[in-house]
Amino acid sequence: MGYLNDWTVALKITGSSKVGLTKEEIGLDTSLKLENIDLAKRSGPKNDNDVIKFLNQQIFRASSKSANIISSNEDMSILLNEEEIETAKASFYSKKAIELRRKDDSIKTIEEAVSKAKAKYKTIPERYYREQMKDTQGLLIIYLFDSKYAFNELGIIKPEHESLKEKFQNYVLENEIDTSIPLVGYAIEFPPIENDPGGVYMQGDYDINEDEEIEEDIEAFEGIDDSKEL
Numbered sequence: 001m002g003y004l005n006d007w008t009v010a011l012k013i014t015g016s017s018k019v020g021l022t023k024e025e026i027g028l029d030t031s032l033k034l035e036n037i038d039l040a041k042r043s044g045p046k047n048d049n050d051v052i053k054f055l056n057q058q059i060f061r062a063s064s065k066s067a068n069i070i071s072s073n074e075d076m077s078i079l080l081n082e083e084e085i086e087t088a089k090a091s092f093y094s095k096k097a098i099e100l101r102r103k104d105d106s107i108k109t110i111e112e113a114v115s116k117a118k119a120k121y122k123t124i125p126e127r128y129y130r131e132q133m134k135d136t137q138g139l140l141i142i143y144l145f146d147s148k149y150a151f152n153e154l155g156i157i158k159p160e161h162e163s164l165k166e167k168f169q170n171y172v173l174e175n176e177i178d179t180s181i182p183l184v185g186y187a188i189e190f191p192p193i194e195n196d197p198g199g200v201y202m203q204g205d206y207d208i209n210e211d212e213e214i215e216e217d218i219e220a221f222e223g224i225d226d227s228k229e230l
Helices: 048-057 073-077 082-103 110-120 126-130 159-174
Strands: 006-011 017-021 037-039 137-145 183-189
Touching: 037 137, 048 159, 073 082, 073 126, 073 137, 082 110, 082 126
Parallel strands: 006 137
Antiparallel strands: 017 037, 137 183
16 A cells, blocks of 8 residues: 555764763764764653652653653654645644634634644644654664663752652662663654554554644753754
8 A cells, every 4th residue: 555665764863961972982974064962851760659660660751841751742753844834833823813802802813812822832743743754654763861861860859859869879789780871762763544444553652742842941850951942
């Protein structure tokens, strides 16, 4: 049928952790015009169940906002041309404009509603970009996360989490873990497919609203502050 037979593999090379790695360390072509590849931040677990899974079962389960692998929803637009990107944005703002008019009778025209939507919502959910992809296309984006944050060496803000920092420090020492080596995350994106052939799918229960705008408050991300980087 030709579905998903044209795949692109991309590496995210910007992030908020500016220590970064060289292209030689990652194994990229040295002729590429790149300097350091900056790492993204995802904080380590803080609730008891996730800490136990991490330390006893070696399962890294980022929680809350850190459960989202994608640093910026615009990452999902890299396969689109300018016209497709604008179509994605228009689709989102049209939907939000309809919602605003439904909630506010003082908004008389769709143009006014769209203007208010653009002022209120700054981030386009990734699915609007994904819906513009061709049904032959698939996208795999590789993210590199700074292990110092994942292992709670850095990023601890609240005083009640200081004991966690010490616990993870001991774990790193006992297991001789090199936290200069990043964790690797994969985000796989594919478009809606007409006449979907169906199948069995598994969904992680992260309580993420895909239409919800990314929060502007960096601390709310529990370690994610790559939201405005491409």
